[in-house]
Amino acid sequence: MTFLDVQAAxxxxxxxxxxxxxxxxxxxxxxxxxxxxxxxxxxxLQNDQVRYANQPIAAVIAETLEAATEGGVLLSPRYxxxxxxxxxxxxxxxxxxxxxxxxxxxxxxxxxxxxxxxxAIRIDATYETxxxxxxAMEPHAIVAAWxxxxxxxxxxxxGLAMAQGRIAGLFGIPPEKIHIRSPFLGGGFGSKGLIxxxxxxxxxxARLVGRPVKLVLRREQMYGPVGHRAPTRQTIRIGADxxxxxxxxxxxxxxxxxxxxxxxxxxxxxxxxxxxxxxIATSHEVVRIDAGTPLFMRAPGEAPGSIALESxxxxxxxxCGMDPLAFRLKNYAEVEPISGKPFSSKALRECYSRxxxxxxxxxxxxxxxxxxxEAGFLVGWGMGTARFxxxxxxxxxxxxxxxxxxxxxxxxxHEMGQGAGTALAQIxxxxxxxxxxxxxxxxxxxxxxxxxxxxxxxxxxTAGMAIHKAGAAVIAKLAELATGDERSPLFxxxxxxxxxxxxxxxxxxxERRSESYADILGRAxxxxxxxxxxxxxxxxxxxxxxxxxxxxxxxxxKVDPDLGQIRATRLVGAFAxxxxxxxxxxxxxxxxxxxxxxxxALHEHAVIDRRSGRTLNANLADYHVPVNADVPSSxxxxxxxxxxxxxALGIKGVGEIGITGTAVAVANAVWHATGIRVRRFPxxxxxxxxxxSD
Amino acid sequence: MTPEITLAQAPRHVRHxxxxxxxxxxxxxxxxxxxxxxxxxDNHPAGMRFWRSAASHxxx
Numbered sequence: 001m002t003f004l005d006v007q008a009a010x011x012x013x014x015x016x017x018x019x020x021x022x023x024x025x026x027x028x029x030x031x032x033x034x035x036x037x038x039x040x041x042x043x044x045l046q047n048d049q050v051r052y053a054n055q056p057i058a059a060v061i062a063e064t065l066e067a068a069t070e071g072g073v074l075l076s077p078r079y080x081x082x083x084x085x086x087x088x089x090x091x092x093x094x095x096x097x098x099x100x101x102x103x104x105x106x107x108x109x110x111x112x113x114x115x116x117x118x119x120a121i122r123i124d125a126t127y128e129t130x131x132x133x134x135x136a137m138e139p140h141a142i143v144a145a146w147x148x149x150x151x152x153x154x155x156x157x158x159g160l161a162m163a164q165g166r167i168a169g170l171f172g173i174p175p176e177k178i179h180i181r182s183p184f185l186g187g188g189f190g191s192k193g194l195i196x197x198x199x200x201x202x203x204x205x206a207r208l209v210g211r212p213v214k215l216v217l218r219r220e221q222m223y224g225p226v227g228h229r230a231p232t233r234q235t236i237r238i239g240a241d242x243x244x245x246x247x248x249x250x251x252x253x254x255x256x257x258x259x260x261x262x263x264x265x266x267x268x269x270x271x272x273x274x275x276x277x278x279x280i281a282t283s284h285e286v287v288r289i290d291a292g293t294p295l296f297m298r299a300p301g302e303a304p305g306s307i308a309l310e311s312x313x314x315x316x317x318x319x320c321g322m323d324p325l326a327f328r329l330k331n332y333a334e335v336e337p338i339s340g341k342p343f344s345s346k347a348l349r350e351c352y353s354r355x356x357x358x359x360x361x362x363x364x365x366x367x368x369x370x371x372x373x374e375a376g377f378l379v380g381w382g383m384g385t386a387r388f389x390x391x392x393x394x395x396x397x398x399x400x401x402x403x404x405x406x407x408x409x410x411x412x413x414h415e416m417g418q419g420a421g422t423a424l425a426q427i428x429x430x431x432x433x434x435x436x437x438x439x440x441x442x443x444x445x446x447x448x449x450x451x452x453x454x455x456x457x458x459x460x461x462t463a464g465m466a467i468h469k470a471g472a473a474v475i476a477k478l479a480e481l482a483t484g485d486e487r488s489p490l491f492x493x494x495x496x497x498x499x500x501x502x503x504x505x506x507x508x509x510x511e512r513r514s515e516s517y518a519d520i521l522g523r524a525x526x527x528x529x530x531x532x533x534x535x536x537x538x539x540x541x542x543x544x545x546x547x548x549x550x551x552x553x554x555x556x557x558k559v560d561p562d563l564g565q566i567r568a569t570r571l572v573g574a575f576a577x578x579x580x581x582x583x584x585x586x587x588x589x590x591x592x593x594x595x596x597x598x599x600x601a602l603h604e605h606a607v608i609d610r611r612s613g614r615t616l617n618a619n620l621a622d623y624h625v626p627v628n629a630d631v632p633s634s635x636x637x638x639x640x641x642x643x644x645x646x647x648a649l650g651i652k653g654v655g656e657i658g659i660t661g662t663a664v665a666v667a668n669a670v671w672h673a674t675g676i677r678v679r680r681f682p683x684x685x686x687x688x689x690x691x692x693s694d
Numbered sequence: 695m696t697p698e699i700t701l702a703q704a705p706r707h708v709r710h711x712x713x714x715x716x717x718x719x720x721x722x723x724x725x726x727x728x729x730x731x732x733x734x735x736d737n738h739p740a741g742m743r744f745w746r747s748a749a750s751h752x753x754x
Contacts (some may be wrong), residue, residue, distance in 0.1 A: 153735045
């Protein structure tokens with residue numbers, strides 16, 4: 001950046017100040033410092049270099065939004081323009097040290113090359129997925145107010161404790177001086193997991209002018225500094241014997257990160273888990289491009305990886321002359337193929353059979369282009385396997401039983417619209433042995449115990465287990481008070497001899513003996529009792545078992561044989577993800593993921609201008625996502641699954657799995673309708689109109 | 695071989711099922727459909743200034 005007309009902006013009525021690299025408040029930590037893999041470099045007006053389109057270069061602070069907007073226009077920046085590197089072929093590739101969060105970039109089991117060389121049938125295909133943007137309805141926003149060295153913030157966050165720690169490091173103040181309120185998010189999908197540069201700039205602006213400052217990103221400003229899903233090019237080679245048994249899977253991914261930071265979409269890792277192949281190899285190579293750093297976006301790795309792998313599996317089934325479901329069942333993994341570990345639970349067979357039955361899959365003709373509807377549209381049926389790991393992070397909760405017998409549960413969880421505030425309150429009520437109406441559930445602020453990050457589909461399990469343990473601990477204290485007091489009907493029952501329910505403790509062996517919480521506390525003269533609980537993954541169980549949620553998705557599409565227009569018309573998903581805390585909310589999560597899968601297959605695509613490196617469709621008119629008319633008739637079946645290993649509540653996670661399986665089911669249905677295999681996503685009309693129709 | 699693992703069992707005195715598993719509607723649903731739910735941008739502390747970022751623009 002060679003010029004910025006700060007004087008013109010400052011001269012505009014209502015403009016208070018202009019924050020630039022020259023006058024920005026000092027920071028305690030270099031925004032380009034990186035001390036752990038979860039810390040990403042931020043653009044905080046370090047200097048006049050512009051690393052990618054839509055990077056913030058200055059901030060105008062004004063009395064009104066209108067004055068700030070006009071001031072921003074008056075800045076009239078000028079640049080020395082360098083050539084833009086975009087796409088996967090503009091720079092030298094390299095093998096990254098790790099992909100995702102610390103996953104090895106290359107993994108191998110067995111001799112893939114030897115198995116491929118001797119395979120009776122081989123598939124060798126390359127699939128491409130585009131850059132995609134989260135596009136949460138609520139843009140990144142912050143209202144920041146300093147009071148001396150204390151900081152008060154309203155901002156949406158999927159990771160309150162991490163945001164608090166990051167801000168504390170950047171401004172050199174203790175975390176407890178920072179109070180963040182994030183009661184509701186208008187969606188996050190990973191883009192609000194880590195606090196972004198523009199949010200920090202809002203805090204810096206508030207410091208500069210000594211007044212509270214509000215920032216709300218415009219839609220187009222979300223295409224750059226708040227993360228995205230990187231493009232991929234995936235080459236999959238699969239070998240099978242004459243009976244349709246897989247002998248080798250090789251999954252190679254080329255993807256991109258920014259020029260200045262490392263996040264590498266771990267798209268090949270999906271091949272570790274799904275099919276029982278004796279030889280499996282996965283590898284990643286990456287290039288650096290002039291874009292904002294890609295980050296976690298709903299089902300990172302799994303979403304693009306599964307659309308490629310499951311397309312290739314469908315192509316192999318076709319090459320073997322087998323029904324796609326029969327082929328998948330023939331290669332069903334009884335243990336996790338890459339590790340040899342048993343699954344903690346895996347009800348995928350039931351997902352296949354229940355989903356197929358509900359969809360009517362057995363009526364599907366094997367060959368493509370066999371079905372038409374009454375209007376003459378080509379009809380196709382496709383399927384895909386869904387899978388997402390069952391992850392747990394660390395969390396803490398505080399449980400209280402008050403003198404009147406009511407309960408309080410505190411943990412700084414994240415209500416993103418998914419219903420965490422409801423599902424976690426249900427867990428809290430059961431943990432406290434109270435009706436839901438008798439429990440106050442406090443959440444969504446940074447002064448509460450850390451509920452862990454709401455990511456990795458792990459929030460209900462992570463925060464839920466902390467709540468469960470906190471509740472159990474406070475009930476144990478209550479039981480101790482009662483069973484140790486000879487005036488209590490529960491005297492002598494022992495700590496494990498009581499059951500908590502409906503605000504009373506009951507004797508396990510004689511339910512006629514019971515006492516209310518209020519009576520127990522009142523007699524003991526205790527105003528309230530409290531206890532804390534912590535959750536986290538159990539390393540012994542993690543090393544013993546492969547833990548994943550599974551599912552099967554069946555899709556119908558209709559394609560206009562003359563115009564190539566594609567409509568997804570019917571979806572049936574069947575998912576097994578352990579214990580379902582709230583079926584209404586879980587179904588809604590499955591629907592959301594399945595609709596996103598339709599979006600992945602048919603709509604979403606950030607179009608990058610090769611000359612400027614800018615996203616050409618950085619708005620919700622041109623960046624296509626499904627509208628109501630694009631959403632097919634959908635059903636999500638919940639398959640019972642008891643998992644005694646993932647955690648005591650048996651919860652896996654449902655937030656991301658719906659995308660996997662669905663995107664490829666739609667793609668495979670497009671093949672079945674048309675006989676045309678499209679390997680570049682999203683599938684476009686022009687991919688389907690080239691061959692002459694009959 | 696799988697090592698000997700103790701199942702991660704719930705403590706004995708907790709009873710499940712009275713709330714978990716119920717298809718409750720969202721507790722914040724009414725707040726949201728009536729516009730009463732306060733999102734970050736809905737906050738207006740006294741003396742607040744507005745912030746408009748200038749992001750890097752295309753150049754001809």
